[in-house]
Amino acid sequence: MAAKVKMPSDAPPKTTWWRDAIIYQIWPKSFYSANGGSTGDINGIISKLDYIKSLGANTVWLSPHYASPNIDEGYDISDYESINPDYGTVEDAERLIRECHQRGLRIIFDLVINHTSDQHKWFQESRSSKDNPKRDWYIWRPAKYDEQGNRQPPNNWSSCFSQSAWTWDEKTQEYYLHLFAIEQPDLNWSNDECRHTIYKSAMEFWLERGVNGFRVDTVNMYSKPMDFPDAPIQDKTKFIQNASSLFCNGPRMHEYLTEMGEILDRYDAMTVGELPCTPETADVLRYVSLSSSELSMVFQFDIVDLDRSPSDLFVDVGFNLNIFKDITNKWQTFIDGNDGWTTVFLENHDQGRSISRYADDSPKNRVASAKMLATYLATLSGTPFIYQGQELGMSNVPSSWQANEYKDLNTINYLAEKREGGAGEKELAKMLATGINKLARDNARTPVQWTSGPNAGFTKEGVQPWMRINDNFKQINAEDQLQKEDSVLAYYKRILALRKEHSDLFTHGRFLLCPTQEEGIFAFIKRDRRSESKLALVVLNFSDKVVNFTVPQEAQLVKLTLAIETHETSSTDELEPFGAKVFLSV
Template identity: 40%
Template sequence: MRERTWWKEAVVYQIYPKSFSDSDGDGFGDLPGVIERLDHLERLGVDCVWLNPVYESPQRDNGYDVSDYRAVHPAFGTMDDWDRLLEELHERDIRLVMDMVPNHTSSDHEWFQRSRSEPDGEYGDYYIWREGSTDANGDPVPPNNWESFFGGSAWEYDEEREAWYLHLYDVSQPDLNWRNPAVREAMTDTMNWWLDRGIDGFRLDVVNLLSKAEGLPDGDPSNDWVGSEHFVDGPRIHEYLGEIRENVFAGTDAVAIGEMPNLDLDHARQYTGPDGPLDLVFHFEHVGLDFGERGRWDVGEWDLRDLKQTLHRWQDGLDWNSLFFENHDQPRSVSRFGDDERYRYESATALATILLTLRGTPFVYQGQEIGMTNGTFESLEDVSDVDTVRNVRELIAEGVVRDYESIRHVVDHRTRDNARTPMQWDDTAHAGFTDGEPWIPVNENYPEINVARERERTPSVLSYYESLIDLRDRTEALVYGDYELHRPDDEQLFVYTRTLGDERIVVVINFSERDATADLDVLEPDASLRLGNYDETAADPPATLALRPYETRLYEQSI
């Protein structure tokens, strides 16, 4: 039996506050808006909220460019609003996990402003500065060939300091120098400041990038992210994370969740488990299955066997997983892995079943519980996502693509804006998100796909999520049970079992747009149906199952 903890039993709901609910009509979601919608979360049955950054920020990267870690950005509200949110959540027995950004700050942060103006001062070594060199024309040349995840060089020349600073993300997000003990102390002090206010843990943004290789050598130009072998899982990363564990999380039941780009299974085992510095890690292998020949800025082919193989490898190889299909950086799962038109309900609920019945802690992203879909972006001017804009402009400038129209299908499929369109509450103007003009347009299908409409439908994606979350909450085998995959090479069926003691749950999913039939040796005649996503389903399993498109069934049986 695995050790019991609250975060293993929890279903986490991720809120991107800028797009969740706007209380004052300025078109920008806020904390009072979140508070107004908490009854929705309570009815859904979630146990924990992961709140994306609400810190003071110029919002060039939607809050992941922090200018003050101990202040609330005015557009989100006040610290009093934040205190009230925490109180309201805890009154509903819902925990709160904050999003912490330890790898970089905003270039507007006081630390960076003083670092650039006072190289020999207290903050001079808070960031990664290098002098670089000059070319034949006397122009500055970056210190190495590392690339930003958002495209282009990872270095920016600062005229004031007359030196280059490293930014693995946007130019406005300079990387902190974690080799400096003062930086580590400042960040752990900040995290403890929030824990002392009563939160229940942190999701740590790109936390495996904190350690950079000594000497910052050039990277392999053939890598998708040039230089990543020198800053992903770097030489001192376990030392830094060990300090965070000891100085922040030790002696508490707060959860430590690490987002880790380019994470492989071997490293994940080192980061988590009884001796690891983190409780949970996010990996991204399964959400890279649809990458094409040009990586994430291309769309490739995948099939169910690919998805099963990837999920199975992590289920089998890691004691406890973070389970997700969507977040603020990923497109909508029903558009990506399902059928968002003819079988939107069926495929959205099939994905929900995978999410909530595999072994691990499930993360539901706002709008996923009603089957929100990707949008469409007619021009690059319609895209807000700095990552998409910079990469598309670079692809056009390099001649990789001719113009926006030639890559628009990739943008529609991939851009982070798909996850950031406003939450669709009802069929009134702007989907009930705001009385003003939203900061980003609402998906045009909001009159058909919204919370109010989902409450009226029978069945609905929302009602299925509620039922499934309730079933997980009442069924220990779906939380702590062993996992076993069946029929791994089947092109249509995703079948697995969760077993705890003498209780077994058999999960059967026809993850395709075609009817399927199956004789399942694992399904006993006395198995009883616990949940399905079609109304007309016999309670007892026949000898041969006949499954309709994306049909999902959960059976319980004794062993």
């Protein structure tokens, strides 16, 4: 179906609708198969839109679903204007957009434009010869040679997947840059023709079809220092070194994003950027200031990285509530006194499940933990993101799973590197049962647990899903929770409804971290920015003990009433293990 071309005169006025969005992320491969295949599909997503709307979400984020060899689960795109045939067709995607809009839902797609697949026609042309017109659409450099005449990459950069960021091409006798997998060559954004073709093919093609914006992958990596200096030596045992300080936030990033912003403004479209290696709030504000028209908001990774070792992202260093509070306070107060905006999230397709990392996924405390984390998510300022299955309290995979059950390239490469380094099977098994089991991206990518029946209702009986379903699907599934008023799913609906009812407090309010009380307690106040006397008190128990709390002095000057709680208790100043209460001023 031909898309209606939107002329400039038809463009809607620029708004900030995305500040009141509640966004539900779908990882299409693992969401739901309506066609009875081994993977999810677009028709399956359409069939679950009423479920998503009933949860309280008003925006859908669809992770990569484009044509791809799937080396990196769709983040290696071979055609921005085509759909992975496992998921459907362009016509199916257009119908998904229409079906969302008919229900009052907006929809955003993933925008992966730092790199393409090596199967993309642009790269196929680029690598065909040094004088091809698209040669400069990617980043090619000649080899260096050491004193013995051995060929070396152009610099010592490591890719994000623990290998050299450069791969030698025999045909044209040069290296090409890839910050991720070998099969994901980086585009050369300094080439004007390349950059504007990206805008047309990856952005405008879908904006014309009604997409309401994008989650932007690796949004601060497009501008590289084109002299490609060596990275500082941090690990003397290796040639390749972490170079993120060089390839993130490069010299032309804001120029490029301003160009993108001009396009997005014409469609009143939002963006949420993945912004790694940018810890300073002043630097972040440059990206998300409303007046700059670059990005609507960004993801900061402090919270989802707090239990990872900085030197080895598969080593679990444990959850620290005080650090968790400090990070929350940093990004909640970040928006005070300026025109920036922030995000709230605990899970996505790249993270282990939050209930297994920050609370307790044991049968005893699983339901309470999921509700408590939902309370945290729904009462903070900014735009909240809910990842598929999070609303059910889905957890990490069992620690007993073997290496062959893990499908993610990052996990596979990590284990291969450890084997090459001499790790034995017992040591690898320990890695699997501890750090990998807690932190691997695979934990979030198991199929959604819809029923307690065959294949958890993800696909029809007798079909082998692309990835093993979590063993606990009989205890954790949507069909069961839809029938229970005290389920995790039912609580999500109530807490999100409360957020919408009091958006001046929870979405737009001013955050105040309360002094530490009993061990395990996280308490904060939300104030209406227009009326200091209108407030909410949120009290969370991150411990496995019953604890008492004291109403903070800042909330004692108003009369409070209990608005929602995870457990029904007779005492207003007591919290059950992993419990939560929200009070509102009367």
